[in-house]
Amino acid sequence: MPKLWSETIDTHRRTVRDAILEAGWALVSERGLMSVTMTQIAEKAGIGRATLYKYFPDVETVLAAQHERHVAAHLEQLTALREQPGGPAQRLKAVLERYALICYHREKHGTEEFAALLHRGEHVAHAEQQLTALFEELLVEAAASGELRDDVPAEELASYCLHALAAAGGLPTEQAVARLVSITLTGLGLSV
């Protein structure tokens, strides 16, 4: 198992890196954030402990990297959705729906909630901020076409969306998620 070798060195390093992130995440899920150790991560990833230290300096960094990877994947989905045809309101709705579903489907023990606690917060928050920036752009567009309440800055509306839709993580069904999106859109002053 420790024999993790791919064709080229670069792809190999990426493979090992991914295995580390995967292992770290799995350990958080099954043993809890506080009890994850570098030793455990190395074992789970199938590499030596010293090797692990050549990739990441500590547990926190492993988890932060994992978080960043997740957010990046989400951003990719959402930006693709933003480019689709349709009015600003329609595209906004599509993106918010997709984000709610992402929150709904993501594994338990929230992928996102790291940000506030890891104290790498300032840096992880950056990834999160890309999300709010994406929302904000869409909101500005929608506001320009007069489909939105204009008594609140777009930045605040974006933050509202992000938090409100995070509630999807605790909902029981996709129907409930759809209702949540509807509620959230109503808050924006958008008739859907």
Place this chain on the structure above:
Amino acid sequence: MPKLWSETIDTHRRTVRDAILEAGWALVSERGLMSVTMTQIAEKAGIGRATLYKYFPDVETVLAAQHERHVAAHLEQLTALREQPGGPAQRLKAVLERYALICYHREKHGTEEFAALLHRGEHVAHAEQQLTALFEELLVEAAASGELRDDVPAEELASYCLHALAAAGGLPTEQAVARLVSITLTGLGLSV
């Protein structure tokens, strides 16, 4: 400083316990969740390490207790507010406003976000659930008097409120918080 003695034993134990929780929280705030150790907590609290172990078995438990104490304090404020005179909608608005301000004022690195990560989650979530239960009751009352949208279960509305208002933690001013509350209420179908 280590001489933490109060009149009676019971009050003394409470004093020490509070000092521990305070110390734990301070360490999380300044050094980050991952680097807090029992040794540090004991030093900061001004007690011996062995003594600390007679109060709490590990760091996670200290933090969970601290979290529970915070939520309890919030609940006390909010239930007091719920008993006040006025129509259901008014009282709902008052409670939501208060909760938003609590989120706004609470120290950085979110008091609440522990729940999902500490893996004591199931138990801490109970405290959180008391909050949603409180919201839910108010929402049912308001719905009964026809001031609310009735196409969504109260439980989901409560979850929506809790998450949406959590956005107050990242807002710059109290005016922004007021706007957030307004948006959230609009989502509920409440005219304010």
Place this chain on the structure above:
DNA sequence: AATTTTGCGAGACACTATGTCTGTATAGAA
């Protein structure tokens, strides 16, 4: 094909943290 570069694994090391268990002293409770 031979050589150089790169990365891995195992082990060793000093250090810190953990969790438990003493013995002794001191402050409330009876």
Place this chain on the structure above:
DNA sequence: TTCTATACAGACATAGTGTCTCGCAAAATT
């Protein structure tokens, strides 16, 4: 006063940390 509960300091075995070697094997380079 006597009894009980608590704190403290220190000791201890165990485990995790972060760094450093070494020798080996696979890629890149020539």
